[in-house]
Amino acid sequence: MIGTFVEAVPSLPPRRAEAAARPRAVVRLARAAPPYLYLAPGLVLLVVWTYWPLAQTFFLSFHSWNLVPSTPMTQVGTDNYERLLTTSALGSSTVRTFQVIAGLLPFTLLIPLGVGLLTRGRGTVHRGLVFAPMLVAPVAGATVWMFLLDPDAGLVNTVLGTDVNWLNGTGTALWAIVLITGWHLAGFAVLVVAAGLAGIDPEYTAAARVDGATSSQITRWITLPLLSPTLWFLVLMTVLLGAQWTFPLIDTLTQGGPAGSSTTVYYLLWEYGFRSNDAGLAAAAGVLFFAGFMLVAVPLARLADRAAVREEGP
Amino acid sequence: MSVGQVAFTAPSGDAALLRRMSTIRLEGLGRRFGAAVAVDDVWLDVADGEFLVLLGPSGCGKSTLLRMIAGLLEPSAGRILLDGADITALPPQHRNLAMVFQSYALYPHLSVSRNIGFPLRARRRSKPEITAKVGEVAALLGLTDLLDRKPRQLSGGQRQRVALGRALVRDPGAFLMDEPLSNLDAALRATTRAELVELHRRLNATVVYVTHDQVEAMTMASRIVLLNEGRVEQAGPPGEVYDAPATVFAARFLGSPAMNLVDAAVTRDGRAHGPGIDLPLGLPDEAAFPERPVTLGVRPERLSIVPEDGAGLRGVVTAVENLGGEEVAHCLVGSSQVAVRGPRPLGARPGDRIGLTAAPAHLHLFDPVSGRRLTWQPAATTAPKE
Numbered sequence A: 001m002i003g004t005f006v007e008a009v010p011s012l013p014p015r016r017a018e019a020a021a022r023p024r025a026v027v028r029l030a031r032a033a034p035p036y037l038y039l040a041p042g043l044v045l046l047v048v049w050t051y052w053p054l055a056q057t058f059f060l061s062f063h064s065w066n067l068v069p070s071t072p073m074t075q076v077g078t079d080n081y082e083r084l085l086t087t088s089a090l091g092s093s094t095v096r097t098f099q100v101i102a103g104l105l106p107f108t109l110l111i112p113l114g115v116g117l118l119t120r121g122r123g124t125v126h127r128g129l130v131f132a133p134m135l136v137a138p139v140a141g142a143t144v145w146m147f148l149l150d151p152d153a154g155l156v157n158t159v160l161g162t163d164v165n166w167l168n169g170t171g172t173a174l175w176a177i178v179l180i181t182g183w184h185l186a187g188f189a190v191l192v193v194a195a196g197l198a199g200i201d202p203e204y205t206a207a208a209r210v211d212g213a214t215s216s217q218i219t220r221w222i223t224l225p226l227l228s229p230t231l232w233f234l235v236l237m238t239v240l241l242g243a244q245w246t247f248p249l250i251d252t253l254t255q256g257g258p259a260g261s262s263t264t265v266y267y268l269l270w271e272y273g274f275r276s277n278d279a280g281l282a283a284a285a286g287v288l289f290f291a292g293f294m295l296v297a298v299p300l301a302r303l304a305d306r307a308a309v310r311e312e313g314p
Numbered sequence B: 001m002s003v004g005q006v007a008f009t010a011p012s013g014d015a016a017l018l019r020r021m022s023t024i025r026l027e028g029l030g031r032r033f034g035a036a037v038a039v040d041d042v043w044l045d046v047a048d049g050e051f052l053v054l055l056g057p058s059g060c061g062k063s064t065l066l067r068m069i070a071g072l073l074e075p076s077a078g079r080i081l082l083d084g085a086d087i088t089a090l091p092p093q094h095r096n097l098a099m100v101f102q103s104y105a106l107y108p109h110l111s112v113s114r115n116i117g118f119p120l121r122a123r124r125r126s127k128p129e130i131t132a133k134v135g136e137v138a139a140l141l142g143l144t145d146l147l148d149r150k151p152r153q154l155s156g157g158q159r160q161r162v163a164l165g166r167a168l169v170r171d172p173g174a175f176l177m178d179e180p181l182s183n184l185d186a187a188l189r190a191t192t193r194a195e196l197v198e199l200h201r202r203l204n205a206t207v208v209y210v211t212h213d214q215v216e217a218m219t220m221a222s223r224i225v226l227l228n229e230g231r232v233e234q235a236g237p238p239g240e241v242y243d244a245p246a247t248v249f250a251a252r253f254l255g256s257p258a259m260n261l262v263d264a265a266v267t268r269d270g271r272a273h274g275p276g277i278d279l280p281l282g283l284p285d286e287a288a289f290p291e292r293p294v295t296l297g298v299r300p301e302r303l304s305i306v307p308e309d310g311a312g313l314r315g316v317v318t319a320v321e322n323l324g325g326e327e328v329a330h331c332l333v334g335s336s337q338v339a340v341r342g343p344r345p346l347g348a349r350p351g352d353r354i355g356l357t358a359a360p361a362h363l364h365l366f367d368p369v370s371g372r373r374l375t376w377q378p379a380a381t382t383a384p385k386e
């Protein structure tokens, strides 16, 4: 008799397509809802405090209104925009705004980077000291600086041996504001840089040292590239928010003067709205500034995003 | 390695002749972190071309020792000499040692070719020279197609090769490797192990290799240095460390399953006695031996199963493990666990009474207190010495 080979292991039964029972609509809804419910409070706040005011501003910019609730708004078409574009106030305050941003960058980027690199790996005490100005309320700080910058008895003039009227000179007022704002922000920026540096794995530096790189090569080739997402964050923060941070100081120290020489766009908006009570004009300026700012901020944010993705570790 | 002849050292000429000699000597090297002693008084000579493996359990100070050699950690005691020159205070940049990190530490923002070429770039070599050298190393390691990728786009094994390439691209005095295979899966680890051995044979370079894996140590080392709590427990060729462990720690650390260690006593007749134990020790004839307690050691694969009557070790089988080709039977002898390893089937089943024996040459005696190996010294004064 001759036998036959049979498979020792029976072959697997063919896969059966699963009959996916579709749950009822109500059940599906209940399952899908939770994520949206979690998001809801945040979304509501965003709409109420950001998007709704934005839409209202846009609406207001085509009207004339003096902010008194009993007075009706009158529709004026593009009048507000025409008035803005024919006066030089918006243009010059925009230029000043960018001057402020450029003037703040050393305080929010270069100085913190230098301090961060020099104090890398040191204790937290003197970092705390650097951070301290951030904790001083802007208005309180402004008052102290007012004394320090006093043309007659101020410490700054005494030390420098000058008699400059810092806050009342058209050439110095804006830069005095920038300096004080920078003093406020530098501590925070140092902390951000320190956190960024602490987030870089020390093994990279160790490897580079064994590979024979000098410390300046390590800084240029390893540390700075790996720190670039942090540095981009600081640039973005400064560009997007820097000029806003000067507002309380301008309001306390110079009120935009002398002769408008420290009036940034933010202060201009405020003046139009709450000094001249011309809500329509302020809204139109706001809309224009918003549009112009988007043109600067969006490409910058794109660049920063790309840098962050590129430098991301494995 | 798949690719054949590539000269690693000087671009021209006979590599073997031009290769620098490099010996490393550690003199009483120590390092403490606060009150904790990580490395304690290590004396060590690494010969030129040697593949030295620092072996030990986690936390025994292997990485600390290696980092001190690399210059990344300052020793708190002792000296380091490279080719006879004291480099203890030299920063890592000037030591000309190459290191492969356990985490590989590949620069995440640089491509594979830039990672490999980094040491040359730091030395301000010309672009064409760097490109040529990187190409050479990449071909040797099978990385040619990956040169433009970033580290995060590589698999673990490929990253390991890049880290190796970065060490190979220049001609370092010695290679320091900190568990370079620990992130790889078992199969990749086995092939890479063989590749590293082959590479070492070809380059004939000095390597100090850290691992906690005894298989890596046994297969790759020309000499094993076994560390325990910062101290050198034993140093010697793999065969010697395995066959004649200097201490109970060394006996336990190498081998799988670990060496059987049971408490016993040497009696006047020169045999080891204990509960379930009565083994001849093969000592030369003497009128009477000094009695003393010992720890008796025997490797599982050196035990054989014999009829229970008159066997040297008698016990009960508690479990049998099937390893595929072999079996391990765990037995209870007296109150000690004893493992027997042999070809499958061993012919033992749980619950069986079992008799075991071993040739006297395969028995190890240790002092039960100090844990150090005991040998018989037939001298005029017949006292056993350590």
Ligand SMILES: Nc1ncnc2c1ncn2[C@@H]1O[C@H](COP(=O)(O)OP(=O)(O)OP(=O)(O)O)[C@@H](O)[C@H]1O
Pocket (backbone or CB within 6 Å): B033, B036, B037, B038, B056, B057, B058, B059, B060, B061, B062, B063, B064, B065, B212
């Ligand atoms: N920076 C440090 N500060 C304090 N203690 C440290 C430091 N680095 C290492 N140690 C201690 O020194 C001892 C040795 O550490 P080491 O990293 O050399 O161990 P290892 O043998 O490399 O271990 P593993 O196999 O887990 O990598 C450990 O007890 C560890 O806790």
Ligand SMILES: [Mg+2]
Pocket (backbone or CB within 6 Å): B062, B063, B064, B102, B178
């Ligand atoms: Mg380690």
